[in-house]
Amino acid sequence: MNTADDEVYSSLKGKFDGDLLRPHDGEYALARRIWNGMVSRTPGLIAKCAGASDVQSAIRAGVNAGVLAAVRCGGHSLAGYSTCDGGMVIDLSKMRQVTVDAGARRARFSGGCLLGSVDRVTQEHGLAFPAGVVSHTGAGGLVLGGGFGWLTRLHGLSCDNVEGFTVVTSDGTIVRANERENADLFWALRGGGGNFGVVTEFQVKLHPVSSAVIGEGFCLGDDIAALLRRWREFMPESPDNLRWSISLRLAPDTENVPADIRGLPVASEAAVWVGDTAEGQRCLDHVLSVCSAVGVSKKTMSYMALQTMADHEFPHGRRYYTKSGYFRSLDDGSIDRMVGALDDIPSAMTQIELAYLGGATTRMNAADTAFGDRNSPFVINLLGNWSEPSEDVVNVGWVRELFADLRPAMTPGVYVNFMSGDEEDRVPEAYRDRWDRLISVKSLYDPNNFFRLNQNIPTIHA
Ligand SMILES: Cc1cc2nc3c(=O)[nH]c(=O)nc-3n(C[C@H](O)[C@H](O)[C@H](O)COP(=O)(O)OP(=O)(O)OC[C@H]3O[C@@H](n4cnc5c(N)ncnc54)[C@H](O)[C@@H]3O)c2cc1C
Numbered sequence: 001m002n003t004a005d006d007e008v009y010s011s012l013k014g015k016f017d018g019d020l021l022r023p024h025d026g027e028y029a030l031a032r033r034i035w036n037g038m039v040s041r042t043p044g045l046i047a048k049c050a051g052a053s054d055v056q057s058a059i060r061a062g063v064n065a066g067v068l069a070a071v072r073c074g075g076h077s078l079a080g081y082s083t084c085d086g087g088m089v090i091d092l093s094k095m096r097q098v099t100v101d102a103g104a105r106r107a108r109f110s111g112g113c114l115l116g117s118v119d120r121v122t123q124e125h126g127l128a129f130p131a132g133v134v135s136h137t138g139a140g141g142l143v144l145g146g147g148f149g150w151l152t153r154l155h156g157l158s159c160d161n162v163e164g165f166t167v168v169t170s171d172g173t174i175v176r177a178n179e180r181e182n183a184d185l186f187w188a189l190r191g192g193g194g195n196f197g198v199v200t201e202f203q204v205k206l207h208p209v210s211s212a213v214i215g216e217g218f219c220l221g222d223d224i225a226a227l228l229r230r231w232r233e234f235m236p237e238s239p240d241n242l243r244w245s246i247s248l249r250l251a252p253d254t255e256n257v258p259a260d261i262r263g264l265p266v267a268s269e270a271a272v273w274v275g276d277t278a279e280g281q282r283c284l285d286h287v288l289s290v291c292s293a294v295g296v297s298k299k300t301m302s303y304m305a306l307q308t309m310a311d312h313e314f315p316h317g318r319r320y321y322t323k324s325g326y327f328r329s330l331d332d333g334s335i336d337r338m339v340g341a342l343d344d345i346p347s348a349m350t351q352i353e354l355a356y357l358g359g360a361t362t363r364m365n366a367a368d369t370a371f372g373d374r375n376s377p378f379v380i381n382l383l384g385n386w387s388e389p390s391e392d393v394v395n396v397g398w399v400r401e402l403f404a405d406l407r408p409a410m411t412p413g414v415y416v417n418f419m420s421g422d423e424e425d426r427v428p429e430a431y432r433d434r435w436d437r438l439i440s441v442k443s444l445y446d447p448n449n450f451f452r453l454n455q456n457i458p459t460i461h462a
Pocket of ligand 1: 035070071072073074075076077078081082092111112131132133134137138139140141142143144145146147148149193194195197198199200314417418453454
Protein backbone atom coordinates (compact mmCIF):
# COMPACT_ATOMS: atom_id res chain seq x y z
CA MET A 1 0.00 0.00 0.00
CA ASN A 2 1.54 3.34 -0.96
CA THR A 3 1.05 6.69 0.78
CA ALA A 4 -1.87 7.78 -1.40
CA ASP A 5 -3.71 4.46 -0.80
CA ASP A 6 -3.06 4.91 2.95
CA GLU A 7 -4.52 8.40 2.73
CA VAL A 8 -7.70 7.03 1.13
CA TYR A 9 -8.00 4.30 3.77
CA SER A 10 -7.50 6.78 6.63
CA SER A 11 -10.07 9.19 5.31
CA LEU A 12 -12.70 6.42 4.82
CA LYS A 13 -12.06 4.51 8.05
CA GLY A 14 -14.77 5.11 10.63
CA LYS A 15 -17.27 6.66 8.20
CA PHE A 16 -17.70 3.79 5.75
CA ASP A 17 -20.64 1.38 6.18
CA GLY A 18 -19.22 -1.35 3.95
CA ASP A 19 -15.86 -3.15 4.17
CA LEU A 20 -12.40 -1.74 3.57
CA LEU A 21 -10.00 -4.51 2.59
CA ARG A 22 -6.23 -4.06 2.48
CA PRO A 23 -3.67 -6.60 1.21
CA HIS A 24 -3.03 -8.11 4.64
CA ASP A 25 -6.75 -8.62 5.41
CA GLY A 26 -8.10 -12.18 5.34
CA GLU A 27 -10.84 -11.57 2.79
CA TYR A 28 -8.59 -9.60 0.45
CA ALA A 29 -7.13 -12.57 -1.46
CA LEU A 30 -10.57 -13.65 -2.65
CA ALA A 31 -11.91 -10.14 -3.12
CA ARG A 32 -9.08 -9.04 -5.41
CA ARG A 33 -9.85 -11.76 -7.99
CA ILE A 34 -11.86 -10.99 -11.09
CA TRP A 35 -13.48 -13.36 -13.57
CA ASN A 36 -10.69 -13.40 -16.17
CA GLY A 37 -7.78 -15.44 -14.76
CA MET A 38 -5.42 -13.69 -17.21
CA VAL A 39 -5.70 -10.56 -15.07
CA SER A 40 -4.10 -10.70 -11.63
CA ARG A 41 -3.62 -7.34 -9.92
CA THR A 42 -3.15 -6.15 -6.36
CA PRO A 43 -5.10 -3.01 -5.52
CA GLY A 44 -4.00 -1.06 -2.44
CA LEU A 45 -7.56 -0.96 -1.15
CA ILE A 46 -10.84 -2.67 -1.99
CA ALA A 47 -13.72 -0.50 -0.84
CA LYS A 48 -16.81 -2.71 -0.69
CA CYS A 49 -19.53 -0.09 -0.67
CA ALA A 50 -22.77 -0.73 1.23
CA GLY A 51 -24.70 2.03 -0.54
CA ALA A 52 -24.60 5.28 -2.47
CA SER A 53 -23.15 7.24 0.42
CA ASP A 54 -20.15 4.87 0.61
CA VAL A 55 -19.68 5.33 -3.14
CA GLN A 56 -19.67 9.12 -2.64
CA SER A 57 -17.10 8.86 0.16
CA ALA A 58 -14.86 6.50 -1.84
CA ILE A 59 -14.89 8.75 -4.90
CA ARG A 60 -14.19 11.91 -2.88
CA ALA A 61 -11.34 10.23 -0.99
CA GLY A 62 -9.88 8.77 -4.20
CA VAL A 63 -10.02 12.09 -6.05
CA ASN A 64 -8.44 13.99 -3.13
CA ALA A 65 -5.57 11.51 -2.84
CA GLY A 66 -5.14 11.24 -6.60
CA VAL A 67 -5.27 7.42 -6.67
CA LEU A 68 -6.07 5.20 -9.60
CA ALA A 69 -9.60 3.82 -9.20
CA ALA A 70 -11.34 0.81 -10.72
CA VAL A 71 -15.09 0.22 -10.52
CA ARG A 72 -16.39 -3.33 -10.10
CA CYS A 73 -19.87 -4.76 -10.40
CA GLY A 74 -19.68 -8.43 -11.53
CA GLY A 75 -15.94 -8.35 -12.31
CA HIS A 76 -16.53 -9.77 -15.83
CA SER A 77 -14.73 -7.09 -17.79
CA LEU A 78 -12.96 -9.19 -20.45
CA ALA A 79 -10.30 -6.49 -20.54
CA GLY A 80 -9.76 -6.66 -16.78
CA TYR A 81 -10.70 -3.03 -16.11
CA SER A 82 -12.37 -3.76 -12.77
CA THR A 83 -9.11 -4.08 -10.87
CA CYS A 84 -5.78 -2.25 -10.67
CA ASP A 85 -2.26 -2.48 -9.26
CA GLY A 86 -2.14 -0.12 -6.28
CA GLY A 87 -5.01 2.35 -6.00
CA MET A 88 -8.58 1.51 -5.07
CA VAL A 89 -11.29 -0.81 -6.32
CA ILE A 90 -14.75 0.65 -5.75
CA ASP A 91 -16.51 -2.69 -5.33
CA LEU A 92 -20.32 -2.69 -5.64
CA SER A 93 -20.91 -6.37 -4.83
CA LYS A 94 -22.75 -5.57 -1.59
CA MET A 95 -25.23 -3.43 -3.55
CA ARG A 96 -27.58 -6.01 -5.07
CA GLN A 97 -31.09 -4.83 -4.17
CA VAL A 98 -33.88 -5.27 -6.74
CA THR A 99 -37.42 -3.94 -6.43
CA VAL A 100 -40.22 -4.55 -8.90
CA ASP A 101 -43.37 -2.57 -9.63
CA ALA A 102 -45.20 -5.41 -11.37
CA GLY A 103 -48.24 -3.31 -12.36
CA ALA A 104 -46.09 -0.74 -14.12
CA ARG A 105 -43.69 -3.41 -15.45
CA ARG A 106 -40.75 -1.56 -14.03
CA ALA A 107 -37.81 -2.40 -11.75
CA ARG A 108 -35.06 -0.60 -9.90
CA PHE A 109 -31.82 -2.41 -9.23
CA SER A 110 -28.59 -1.39 -7.53
CA GLY A 111 -25.33 -0.84 -9.36
CA GLY A 112 -23.69 -4.06 -8.14
CA CYS A 113 -26.35 -6.52 -9.33
CA LEU A 114 -25.50 -9.61 -11.33
CA LEU A 115 -27.88 -10.57 -14.14
CA GLY A 116 -29.03 -13.48 -11.97
CA SER A 117 -29.89 -11.10 -9.08
CA VAL A 118 -32.21 -9.18 -11.39
CA ASP A 119 -33.76 -12.25 -13.06
CA ARG A 120 -34.53 -13.96 -9.75
CA VAL A 121 -36.67 -11.08 -8.49
CA THR A 122 -38.32 -10.04 -11.76
CA GLN A 123 -39.24 -13.66 -12.55
CA GLU A 124 -41.25 -13.85 -9.32
CA HIS A 125 -43.63 -11.57 -11.23
CA GLY A 126 -43.30 -13.32 -14.62
CA LEU A 127 -41.32 -10.35 -15.91
CA ALA A 128 -37.88 -10.05 -17.49
CA PHE A 129 -35.27 -7.39 -18.16
CA PRO A 130 -33.53 -7.98 -21.53
CA ALA A 131 -29.85 -8.64 -20.80
CA GLY A 132 -27.06 -11.17 -21.39
CA VAL A 133 -26.92 -14.96 -21.46
CA VAL A 134 -24.69 -15.81 -18.46
CA SER A 135 -26.23 -15.13 -15.06
CA HIS A 136 -23.00 -14.42 -13.18
CA THR A 137 -22.22 -11.44 -15.46
CA GLY A 138 -22.55 -8.04 -13.79
CA ALA A 139 -25.55 -5.98 -14.90
CA GLY A 140 -23.58 -2.77 -14.30
CA GLY A 141 -20.92 -3.19 -16.96
CA LEU A 142 -23.22 -5.01 -19.37
CA VAL A 143 -26.00 -2.40 -19.38
CA LEU A 144 -23.64 0.59 -19.57
CA GLY A 145 -21.93 -0.88 -22.65
CA GLY A 146 -25.23 -1.81 -24.36
CA GLY A 147 -26.13 -5.39 -23.45
CA PHE A 148 -27.65 -8.07 -25.64
CA GLY A 149 -28.96 -11.60 -25.15
CA TRP A 150 -31.92 -13.87 -25.88
CA LEU A 151 -34.57 -11.10 -25.69
CA THR A 152 -32.74 -8.42 -27.66
CA ARG A 153 -34.37 -8.93 -31.04
CA LEU A 154 -37.80 -8.78 -29.45
CA HIS A 155 -37.34 -6.12 -26.78
CA GLY A 156 -34.13 -4.24 -27.59
CA LEU A 157 -30.74 -3.81 -26.00
CA SER A 158 -30.44 -3.64 -22.23
CA CYS A 159 -29.57 0.06 -22.46
CA ASP A 160 -32.68 0.70 -24.59
CA ASN A 161 -34.76 -0.55 -21.67
CA VAL A 162 -33.28 1.85 -19.12
CA GLU A 163 -35.53 4.75 -18.16
CA GLY A 164 -33.23 6.35 -15.64
CA PHE A 165 -29.90 6.15 -13.83
CA THR A 166 -28.78 7.40 -10.43
CA VAL A 167 -25.08 8.21 -10.69
CA VAL A 168 -22.34 9.44 -8.38
CA THR A 169 -20.07 11.64 -10.47
CA SER A 170 -16.40 12.44 -9.92
CA ASP A 171 -17.13 15.37 -7.57
CA GLY A 172 -19.05 12.99 -5.31
CA THR A 173 -22.50 14.37 -6.07
CA ILE A 174 -25.55 12.25 -6.82
CA VAL A 175 -27.05 13.02 -10.20
CA ARG A 176 -30.14 11.64 -11.89
CA ALA A 177 -30.14 11.01 -15.60
CA ASN A 178 -33.30 10.36 -17.58
CA GLU A 179 -35.27 11.93 -20.41
CA ARG A 180 -36.08 15.03 -18.33
CA GLU A 181 -33.01 15.44 -16.13
CA ASN A 182 -29.46 15.61 -17.49
CA ALA A 183 -30.50 14.24 -20.87
CA ASP A 184 -26.93 14.44 -22.20
CA LEU A 185 -25.73 12.11 -19.45
CA PHE A 186 -28.73 9.83 -20.02
CA TRP A 187 -27.72 9.57 -23.68
CA ALA A 188 -24.06 8.88 -22.87
CA LEU A 189 -24.72 6.23 -20.21
CA ARG A 190 -26.63 4.11 -22.71
CA GLY A 191 -23.60 2.59 -24.43
CA GLY A 192 -20.78 4.85 -23.23
CA GLY A 193 -19.67 2.47 -20.46
CA GLY A 194 -18.29 3.43 -17.04
CA ASN A 195 -16.80 6.73 -18.18
CA PHE A 196 -19.13 9.15 -16.44
CA GLY A 197 -19.49 8.03 -12.83
CA VAL A 198 -20.66 5.15 -10.67
CA VAL A 199 -24.25 4.13 -11.31
CA THR A 200 -25.82 3.25 -7.98
CA GLU A 201 -29.27 2.49 -9.37
CA PHE A 202 -30.79 1.55 -12.73
CA GLN A 203 -34.51 2.19 -13.38
CA VAL A 204 -35.67 -0.15 -16.12
CA LYS A 205 -38.60 -1.45 -18.17
CA LEU A 206 -39.64 -5.11 -17.89
CA HIS A 207 -41.47 -7.45 -20.25
CA PRO A 208 -43.77 -10.40 -19.60
CA VAL A 209 -41.58 -13.45 -20.35
CA SER A 210 -41.39 -16.57 -18.23
CA SER A 211 -40.47 -19.32 -20.69
CA ALA A 212 -39.06 -19.95 -24.15
CA VAL A 213 -38.82 -22.76 -26.67
CA ILE A 214 -35.25 -23.76 -27.42
CA GLY A 215 -33.89 -25.97 -30.18
CA GLU A 216 -30.30 -27.14 -30.25
CA GLY A 217 -28.18 -29.25 -32.59
CA PHE A 218 -24.74 -29.76 -34.15
CA CYS A 219 -23.59 -29.62 -37.77
CA LEU A 220 -20.35 -31.22 -38.93
CA GLY A 221 -18.06 -31.27 -41.96
CA ASP A 222 -19.29 -29.43 -45.07
CA ASP A 223 -22.58 -28.74 -43.33
CA ILE A 224 -20.87 -26.17 -41.07
CA ALA A 225 -20.25 -23.68 -43.87
CA ALA A 226 -23.60 -24.57 -45.47
CA LEU A 227 -25.37 -23.83 -42.17
CA LEU A 228 -23.69 -20.43 -41.87
CA ARG A 229 -24.78 -19.53 -45.40
CA ARG A 230 -28.39 -20.52 -44.70
CA TRP A 231 -28.29 -18.67 -41.38
CA ARG A 232 -27.03 -15.41 -42.91
CA GLU A 233 -29.83 -15.55 -45.51
CA PHE A 234 -32.58 -16.54 -43.10
CA MET A 235 -31.96 -14.16 -40.21
CA PRO A 236 -32.68 -10.80 -41.91
CA GLU A 237 -36.19 -12.07 -42.83
CA SER A 238 -36.89 -13.93 -39.60
CA PRO A 239 -39.41 -12.92 -36.91
CA ASP A 240 -38.05 -10.92 -33.97
CA ASN A 241 -39.21 -13.70 -31.64
CA LEU A 242 -36.34 -15.83 -32.93
CA ARG A 243 -32.77 -15.59 -31.77
CA TRP A 244 -30.65 -18.18 -33.55
CA SER A 245 -27.01 -18.20 -32.46
CA ILE A 246 -24.18 -20.37 -33.68
CA SER A 247 -20.86 -21.27 -32.07
CA LEU A 248 -18.02 -22.83 -34.04
CA ARG A 249 -16.00 -25.05 -31.72
CA LEU A 250 -14.98 -28.58 -30.88
CA ALA A 251 -18.02 -30.54 -29.69
CA PRO A 252 -17.81 -30.70 -25.89
CA ASP A 253 -17.51 -33.92 -23.96
CA THR A 254 -20.89 -33.57 -22.25
CA GLU A 255 -24.03 -35.67 -21.94
CA ASN A 256 -26.13 -33.67 -24.39
CA VAL A 257 -23.61 -34.28 -27.19
CA PRO A 258 -23.69 -37.58 -29.13
CA ALA A 259 -20.62 -39.61 -28.06
CA ASP A 260 -19.38 -40.11 -31.63
CA ILE A 261 -18.99 -36.40 -32.37
CA ARG A 262 -17.33 -35.25 -29.13
CA GLY A 263 -14.06 -33.48 -29.85
CA LEU A 264 -14.89 -32.95 -33.55
CA PRO A 265 -15.21 -29.48 -35.16
CA VAL A 266 -18.89 -28.49 -35.16
CA ALA A 267 -21.30 -25.63 -35.54
CA SER A 268 -23.27 -25.74 -32.30
CA GLU A 269 -26.60 -24.00 -32.82
CA ALA A 270 -29.10 -22.70 -30.28
CA ALA A 271 -32.36 -21.27 -31.56
CA VAL A 272 -34.57 -19.61 -28.97
CA TRP A 273 -38.15 -18.54 -29.58
CA VAL A 274 -39.97 -16.23 -27.19
CA GLY A 275 -43.69 -15.88 -27.87
CA ASP A 276 -46.48 -18.12 -29.18
CA THR A 277 -45.33 -21.70 -28.52
CA ALA A 278 -46.98 -23.42 -31.49
CA GLU A 279 -45.55 -20.86 -33.90
CA GLY A 280 -42.17 -21.24 -32.18
CA GLN A 281 -42.20 -25.03 -32.58
CA ARG A 282 -42.82 -24.65 -36.32
CA CYS A 283 -40.06 -22.05 -36.72
CA LEU A 284 -37.53 -24.11 -34.77
CA ASP A 285 -38.40 -27.27 -36.73
CA HIS A 286 -37.56 -25.39 -39.89
CA VAL A 287 -34.36 -23.88 -38.49
CA LEU A 288 -33.08 -27.22 -37.20
CA SER A 289 -33.82 -29.01 -40.46
CA VAL A 290 -31.72 -26.84 -42.75
CA CYS A 291 -28.44 -28.78 -42.57
CA SER A 292 -28.71 -32.38 -41.35
CA ALA A 293 -28.03 -31.43 -37.74
CA VAL A 294 -27.30 -34.24 -35.27
CA GLY A 295 -28.00 -34.41 -31.54
CA VAL A 296 -31.11 -32.30 -32.13
CA SER A 297 -33.30 -31.45 -29.16
CA LYS A 298 -36.25 -29.15 -28.70
CA LYS A 299 -37.96 -28.21 -25.47
CA THR A 300 -39.79 -25.50 -23.58
CA MET A 301 -37.65 -24.03 -20.84
CA SER A 302 -38.30 -21.66 -17.97
CA TYR A 303 -36.71 -18.26 -18.46
CA MET A 304 -34.49 -18.85 -15.41
CA ALA A 305 -33.22 -22.13 -16.89
CA LEU A 306 -32.52 -20.36 -20.20
CA GLN A 307 -30.63 -17.59 -18.46
CA THR A 308 -28.38 -19.96 -16.52
CA MET A 309 -27.81 -22.77 -19.03
CA ALA A 310 -24.47 -21.37 -20.26
CA ASP A 311 -23.10 -20.42 -16.82
CA HIS A 312 -20.86 -23.48 -16.48
CA GLU A 313 -19.09 -22.85 -19.80
CA PHE A 314 -17.44 -19.67 -18.56
CA PRO A 315 -16.26 -20.28 -15.00
CA HIS A 316 -14.45 -17.70 -12.91
CA GLY A 317 -10.66 -17.83 -12.95
CA ARG A 318 -10.09 -19.55 -16.29
CA ARG A 319 -7.98 -17.75 -18.91
CA TYR A 320 -9.84 -15.74 -21.56
CA TYR A 321 -8.88 -13.54 -24.48
CA THR A 322 -11.24 -11.99 -26.99
CA LYS A 323 -11.44 -10.07 -30.26
CA SER A 324 -14.70 -9.02 -31.77
CA GLY A 325 -16.25 -7.15 -34.67
CA TYR A 326 -19.33 -6.64 -36.83
CA PHE A 327 -20.25 -7.70 -40.33
CA ARG A 328 -22.93 -5.85 -42.25
CA SER A 329 -23.19 -8.96 -44.42
CA LEU A 330 -21.29 -12.18 -43.89
CA ASP A 331 -19.24 -13.06 -46.99
CA ASP A 332 -18.23 -16.55 -48.15
CA GLY A 333 -14.51 -15.87 -47.63
CA SER A 334 -15.03 -15.01 -43.95
CA ILE A 335 -17.23 -18.07 -43.43
CA ASP A 336 -14.56 -20.31 -44.97
CA ARG A 337 -11.80 -18.71 -42.90
CA MET A 338 -13.74 -19.23 -39.65
CA VAL A 339 -14.56 -22.82 -40.48
CA GLY A 340 -10.92 -23.45 -41.47
CA ALA A 341 -9.76 -22.04 -38.12
CA LEU A 342 -11.37 -25.01 -36.37
CA ASP A 343 -8.62 -27.23 -37.77
CA ASP A 344 -6.02 -25.74 -35.47
CA ILE A 345 -8.19 -24.42 -32.62
CA PRO A 346 -5.88 -24.73 -29.59
CA SER A 347 -8.47 -25.26 -26.85
CA ALA A 348 -11.62 -27.38 -26.62
CA MET A 349 -13.31 -24.54 -24.67
CA THR A 350 -12.63 -21.81 -27.26
CA GLN A 351 -15.55 -20.66 -29.42
CA ILE A 352 -16.20 -18.47 -32.42
CA GLU A 353 -19.54 -16.99 -31.35
CA LEU A 354 -21.88 -15.65 -34.02
CA ALA A 355 -25.00 -13.69 -33.19
CA TYR A 356 -27.49 -11.77 -35.32
CA LEU A 357 -28.96 -8.62 -33.76
CA GLY A 358 -31.41 -6.67 -35.97
CA GLY A 359 -35.05 -6.68 -34.78
CA ALA A 360 -35.81 -4.20 -32.01
CA THR A 361 -32.22 -2.91 -31.92
CA THR A 362 -32.79 -1.22 -35.28
CA ARG A 363 -36.10 0.34 -34.28
CA MET A 364 -34.35 2.64 -31.79
CA ASN A 365 -32.97 5.73 -33.49
CA ALA A 366 -29.15 5.40 -33.64
CA ALA A 367 -28.76 9.02 -32.49
CA ASP A 368 -30.83 8.48 -29.33
CA THR A 369 -28.13 6.55 -27.42
CA ALA A 370 -24.35 6.34 -27.37
CA PHE A 371 -24.48 2.65 -28.32
CA GLY A 372 -22.93 2.00 -31.73
CA ASP A 373 -23.57 -0.15 -34.73
CA ARG A 374 -27.27 -0.87 -34.81
CA ASN A 375 -27.00 -1.42 -38.56
CA SER A 376 -24.31 -4.11 -38.58
CA PRO A 377 -26.34 -7.07 -37.40
CA PHE A 378 -23.76 -9.86 -37.50
CA VAL A 379 -21.65 -9.85 -34.32
CA ILE A 380 -18.63 -12.14 -34.24
CA ASN A 381 -16.79 -12.81 -31.00
CA LEU A 382 -13.61 -14.87 -30.99
CA LEU A 383 -13.48 -16.04 -27.39
CA GLY A 384 -10.29 -17.85 -26.40
CA ASN A 385 -10.93 -19.94 -23.28
CA TRP A 386 -8.25 -22.21 -21.76
CA SER A 387 -6.77 -23.22 -18.41
CA GLU A 388 -2.97 -23.26 -18.39
CA PRO A 389 -0.72 -20.16 -18.33
CA SER A 390 1.78 -22.14 -20.40
CA GLU A 391 -0.79 -22.13 -23.23
CA ASP A 392 -1.30 -18.35 -23.27
CA VAL A 393 0.87 -17.68 -26.30
CA VAL A 394 -0.75 -20.24 -28.58
CA ASN A 395 -4.31 -19.30 -27.55
CA VAL A 396 -3.85 -15.55 -27.78
CA GLY A 397 -1.97 -16.04 -31.06
CA TRP A 398 -4.81 -18.08 -32.58
CA VAL A 399 -7.40 -15.39 -31.74
CA ARG A 400 -5.20 -12.58 -33.06
CA GLU A 401 -4.34 -14.32 -36.31
CA LEU A 402 -7.93 -15.23 -37.10
CA PHE A 403 -9.10 -11.72 -36.26
CA ALA A 404 -6.43 -10.16 -38.48
CA ASP A 405 -7.63 -12.30 -41.40
CA LEU A 406 -11.32 -11.49 -40.83
CA ARG A 407 -10.89 -7.82 -40.11
CA PRO A 408 -10.70 -6.50 -43.72
CA ALA A 409 -14.22 -7.81 -44.41
CA MET A 410 -15.65 -6.45 -41.14
CA THR A 411 -17.61 -3.21 -40.87
CA PRO A 412 -15.63 -0.67 -38.80
CA GLY A 413 -16.86 -0.76 -35.20
CA VAL A 414 -16.77 -2.98 -32.17
CA TYR A 415 -19.03 -3.71 -29.21
CA VAL A 416 -17.15 -2.18 -26.26
CA ASN A 417 -18.11 -4.99 -23.89
CA PHE A 418 -16.38 -7.56 -26.09
CA MET A 419 -13.05 -5.69 -26.28
CA SER A 420 -9.85 -6.98 -24.75
CA GLY A 421 -7.37 -4.93 -22.73
CA ASP A 422 -4.94 -4.33 -25.61
CA GLU A 423 -7.40 -2.49 -27.85
CA GLU A 424 -7.42 1.09 -26.54
CA ASP A 425 -6.84 2.25 -30.12
CA ARG A 426 -10.23 0.80 -31.14
CA VAL A 427 -12.32 2.90 -28.72
CA PRO A 428 -12.83 5.79 -31.21
CA GLU A 429 -13.77 3.15 -33.80
CA ALA A 430 -16.40 1.80 -31.41
CA TYR A 431 -18.11 5.18 -31.16
CA ARG A 432 -17.24 6.94 -34.46
CA ASP A 433 -19.87 9.64 -35.12
CA ARG A 434 -20.78 9.71 -31.41
CA TRP A 435 -17.15 10.34 -30.35
CA ASP A 436 -17.20 14.15 -30.15
CA ARG A 437 -20.45 14.26 -28.20
CA LEU A 438 -19.11 11.63 -25.78
CA ILE A 439 -15.98 13.73 -25.23
CA SER A 440 -18.18 16.75 -24.40
CA VAL A 441 -20.27 14.81 -21.88
CA LYS A 442 -17.17 13.20 -20.37
CA SER A 443 -15.54 16.64 -19.99
CA LEU A 444 -18.58 17.92 -18.15
CA TYR A 445 -19.04 15.04 -15.68
CA ASP A 446 -15.48 13.73 -15.25
CA PRO A 447 -13.17 16.58 -16.33
CA ASN A 448 -10.02 15.00 -14.82
CA ASN A 449 -10.75 11.49 -16.12
CA PHE A 450 -10.98 9.92 -12.66
CA PHE A 451 -12.99 7.09 -14.25
CA ARG A 452 -10.34 5.96 -16.70
CA LEU A 453 -10.16 2.20 -16.24
CA ASN A 454 -12.69 1.46 -18.98
CA GLN A 455 -12.95 1.79 -22.77
CA ASN A 456 -11.82 5.29 -22.13
CA ILE A 457 -13.23 8.47 -23.60
CA PRO A 458 -10.80 11.37 -23.18
CA THR A 459 -11.78 14.82 -21.98
CA ILE A 460 -11.52 17.94 -24.15
CA HIS A 461 -8.30 18.91 -22.36
CA ALA A 462 -6.56 15.52 -22.76
C1 LIG B 1 -19.12 -14.95 -19.17
C2 LIG B 1 -19.50 -13.68 -19.86
C3 LIG B 1 -20.68 -13.63 -20.57
C4 LIG B 1 -21.05 -12.46 -21.21
N1 LIG B 1 -22.23 -12.43 -21.90
C5 LIG B 1 -22.64 -11.28 -22.45
C6 LIG B 1 -23.90 -11.20 -23.10
O1 LIG B 1 -24.63 -12.18 -23.20
N2 LIG B 1 -24.27 -10.01 -23.61
C7 LIG B 1 -23.50 -8.89 -23.52
O2 LIG B 1 -23.92 -7.84 -23.99
N3 LIG B 1 -22.29 -8.93 -22.91
C8 LIG B 1 -21.85 -10.10 -22.40
N4 LIG B 1 -20.63 -10.15 -21.79
C9 LIG B 1 -19.77 -8.96 -21.78
C10 LIG B 1 -20.15 -8.11 -20.59
O3 LIG B 1 -21.16 -7.22 -20.99
C11 LIG B 1 -18.94 -7.29 -20.08
O4 LIG B 1 -17.93 -8.18 -19.72
C12 LIG B 1 -19.31 -6.38 -18.91
O5 LIG B 1 -18.26 -5.48 -18.70
C13 LIG B 1 -19.56 -7.16 -17.66
O6 LIG B 1 -20.01 -6.32 -16.65
P1 LIG B 1 -19.53 -6.48 -15.12
O7 LIG B 1 -20.31 -5.53 -14.34
O8 LIG B 1 -19.52 -7.90 -14.75
O9 LIG B 1 -18.03 -6.03 -15.29
P2 LIG B 1 -17.02 -5.35 -14.26
O10 LIG B 1 -15.72 -5.98 -14.60
O11 LIG B 1 -17.48 -5.38 -12.88
O12 LIG B 1 -17.04 -3.87 -14.76
C14 LIG B 1 -16.61 -3.55 -16.06
C15 LIG B 1 -16.61 -2.06 -16.22
O13 LIG B 1 -17.96 -1.61 -16.21
C16 LIG B 1 -18.06 -0.39 -15.52
N5 LIG B 1 -19.06 -0.56 -14.45
C17 LIG B 1 -19.56 -1.71 -13.96
N6 LIG B 1 -20.55 -1.44 -13.10
C18 LIG B 1 -20.64 -0.10 -13.02
C19 LIG B 1 -21.49 0.78 -12.31
N7 LIG B 1 -22.46 0.35 -11.50
N8 LIG B 1 -21.32 2.11 -12.50
C20 LIG B 1 -20.36 2.57 -13.33
N9 LIG B 1 -19.53 1.78 -14.03
C21 LIG B 1 -19.70 0.46 -13.88
C22 LIG B 1 -16.69 -0.02 -15.05
O14 LIG B 1 -16.11 0.85 -15.99
C23 LIG B 1 -15.94 -1.32 -15.09
O15 LIG B 1 -14.58 -1.17 -15.39
C24 LIG B 1 -20.23 -11.32 -21.15
C25 LIG B 1 -19.04 -11.37 -20.45
C26 LIG B 1 -18.67 -12.54 -19.81
C27 LIG B 1 -17.38 -12.58 -19.09
